[in-house]
Amino acid sequence: MKAFTALMHREFIEHKGAFFLGPMLLLAVLFGLTILAFTVGRVDVHLSGALFTVAPLIIYEMGFFGLGFAWSLYLAVTLFFYCADGFAADKRNNAMLFWKSMPVTDFKILLSKLTAAVTILPGVVFGLALLSGVLLFGVAFATMSINGTASVGTLGAIAGIYGNVALTLFTALIAALLWYLPVMALVGAIAAAIGRWAIPIALLLPTLISTLEWVTLGGLHPFATNTWRFLQYRLAVPQTDYVDTWFAAAETATSGRLGVPRFDGVAASGEVLASLDWTQIGIGIVFALAAIYLASEYRRRVNDN
Template identity: 80%
Template sequence: MKAFIALVHREFIEHRGAFFIGPALLLAVLFAITILAFTVGRVDVHLSGALLTVVPLIVYEIGFFGLGFAWSLYLAVTLFFYCADGFAADKRNNSMLFWKSMPVSDFRILLSKMTAALTILPGVVFAIALLSAVLLFGVAFVTMSINGTASMAALGAITGIYFQVALALFVALVASLLWYLPFMALVGAIAAAVGRWAIPIALLLPTLISTLEWVTLGGLHPFATNTWRFLQYRLAPPQTPYADNWFGALENVDGLASSGSIGRFDGTAFASDLLVGLDWTQIGLGIVFAIAVIYIASEYRRRVNDN
């Protein structure tokens, strides 16, 4: 077990530039921009009446979700390139013979890479995303305090919003990682065989499979097949009606502010709605598929390197 944990830690050390140093630099730039925006008056914090108690809280909620969405895009792209690069790193840096001499199987090595992609690597980015929200909210609250438009009651409300949205983002992250696990494993398995060429192959493979179905079984065109419809379903992110309804209620912000009838975001309700709506059968099949393709890639890696 210690050896496996060490392998996962190795993945973080080798890719900390993309999963820690890069996000930390982006966070520093974002923090500097936020301070500049508030200090030069680009953000108006002079509010009164119902707007003073309602609008800032709406902005905090939407702003945190915006940050979470931006960091999720960064993480999705980074994980895709990690799977295409990390699974071939041993071969590329000529360390394959060293790892072959260790009492660790090829399957465990590849499994450690996938484990890192599901745990420590997205966990670091998620932690930086949470820190970015703290810094942005801190700058906003300090600025409003200086202008006399903030209160301890508002700080308590903001703290509650922070934990509710953080819970929702965490559950969404876990659900997305499980949902897209088979695609990550497939890219990594291809990379174990062909290296960085896994990126274009992974992008073209679904189209080729759909085209093969169209040629053999017929249909209107390659994008009107059962394969393509299944891929569209599996590539679509997990949905939750709660989030759609809540964001829809924010369309009339002025009316909600004047009436004071807006409801705060409920992270527990969001998480429950998301988890209940997930296709757990597909997630289970995806886990089995991921383990299978990683095992096949490990056998290919073992046999090729032994020869």
């Protein structure tokens, strides 16, 4: 267990530039731009404070969701390149010889990389996303304080909103990691076998598989096959009606035409979990473990030879 923990810690150390230092730099830039916008008069604090009051803090809710969506895009891209590159990093820096000298199997090494990809690495980015929400939290309360509309009740309302949105973002992150686990494992397995060429191959693989079905079994075109329809379903982002309905109501509320109920993080999180195809997730976990195992066996045999 200690060896496995050490392997995961190694993954964080080797990739902290993408998963910690880079996001910290982005967060610092965001903070600097926010301070600059208010200090040079680009944002009217009295107007923005009144807007927070008129729109029942919907602006803060939507802003926090927007930051969460932006961080999720960053995380998705970073995890893809991590799986496409990190699983082959041992070959380039000769670290494989060191790990081969220890009682650590190739399967455990690759499994530690996949585990890091769904735990500590996205966890660090999510923590920084929460920190950016605190930044937005401070801006919202500061503008209302300057406008004279802030109160202890308002502070509690903002804290409640923060908790509800953070809970929903956390649930969505867990759901996405479970849903896309087989994709990350497949990209990592390809990288373990062929190195950095896994990036273009992973991008083209769905089209190649669909084209193979079209050539062998027929169809209108390569994008009208059972394989392509399954891939579209399996690669689609899990969505819920609650969040979509609330966003539509919130956009209407900001125009002053209609009120909107406070966002309920528990209800939204429940819908996120209920919308998942848990059978497919179970199959995906088995597929991911099988892909990592096959890649480890290939790596072991190639290196031994």
